[in-house]
Amino acid sequence: MNKQAILTTAIGGLLALGLAGTASAADHPMEKCFGISKAGMNDCSSKKSGHSCAGQATKNSDANDFVSVPKGTCNKIAGGVLMESGDMMMKKAM
Template sequence: MKNIVTAGLIAGALATAAASVASATSHDAPAGKEKCYGVVKAGKNDCSAADKSHACMGGAKTDGSGLEWIAVPKGVCEKLVNGSLTPVEAAKDTAE
């Protein structure tokens, strides 16, 4: 009986760990939507930053970061000011 309980606990722990990994690595936009970078307000992003500086929804620190995204209906992103379907690094200031 003890072996059955132990096996059940181990199986449950492994299933929980696998589900956590699957949800943590699933950073795709939902069906019918696309990732739109550069238009999200601080704290309102849908998932991790393109530069992996954070892995959380709501982790954006600044408005309009080209590394943060939100899911928008397909075809909408490129109609938005600063909207990009790919991450955009901040421009480097070359003036001294």
Template sequence: MKTSYLVSSALAGALALGCVAQAAAADEKTAREKCYGITQAGQNDCANLSGSHSCAGQATAAQSPDEWKYVPKGACKGLNGLSPAEAKARLGKK
């Protein structure tokens, strides 16, 4: 009985590694960039520029220039977003 659990676990782990590797390869093909000032409240991707939080989903205001979200490379301008340099300039950071 224990052997079947061990074999099942090993097989599940091997399959999961294959899926992770495939997802990582797909991610590398799709270039992404940080786009500031386009997020909705609670939908940012990670820490903001001002340092008031350090986690995804903690934005408190929509379209805040210090909150960002990953978008396909080249799509930020079409969304009226800011590049990292533009966002830092707007916030007065170096």
């Protein structure tokens, strides 16, 4: 098929199906569709998260530097760890 024929057929099809309303997302065959919702992050309060108080901040920030091995759902993914985790005891990187 030459270029013009390819374009005419494809756009013709797009217009026919689109204008007829049949090209809706509902019958979209290959789609993985998930709604996500986020809480907006702009707010006017001071933070409690992480370290709450000034005095604790110094103490906690030291402690946090030793929390250096990922400990979440990554453990469930087979083949996800390419290196032996013994190497990964993180030095204090400050």
